[in-house]
Amino acid sequence: MEIAVVTGGVAEIERDAGQGSSMEAEWLALLAALRLARRQGLADFVLLGDAAAVVAQANGAVRAPGAMAAHLSAFFVLASDGPAPRVRHIKRTQNLAGIALARGR
Template identity: 50%
Template sequence: MAVKTKRLKVYFDGGCRPNPGAMEAAVVIRGVAHISTGIGVGTNCDAEWLALILALKVAQDSGVEDFELLGDSAVVVAQARREQKCRGADLQRHFDAFAALVGERAWPRVKKIARAQNLAGIALVRLHER
């Protein structure tokens, strides 16, 4: 009998202060937070895309092929799922970078979750509590 493995959940979130402003991104995988600060100046959408791209890199580096990318940005999730077109050159550039990372692999699962469920968002909030 084959053993079914659980799909790896990779949480992502990005933000900036103010909007637009200095961007940061977080990814949580297997309970470990990967936080990137000082990643440039942009909008919340830019930061969310950079977080999603980082999440894909971290997931691919994990060596696990069955994973899903979980974030709370409805716009970025819809764009990454190819359900909504990117408006503007900057967002299209982020999508293109994401697609290039996917390469010849199967398109990754990207899912919208509630803000309260987003472990990466919680990690970013904690970063600012210090």
């Protein structure tokens, strides 16, 4: 799996995030984005993603199935360590992290 996070116009790409599904990669990217926001001390931020299912799970709108439940639990643990993050769905064509991954190939 590959994941990317973009903040302030700078992309951070991890090319070897292990083996897994695209859904797992989306969760790993969301967790990486939240960790980065916390490291940078950001208080008012929005996490953007193009995986509607992951966004819905992170927002508590739908239940996380099977293996994704562990990622959701990790998200809630990280989220509890500061201001509650807002998670919003965007189109794939607007996702700067996805664009960065596509360009880096």
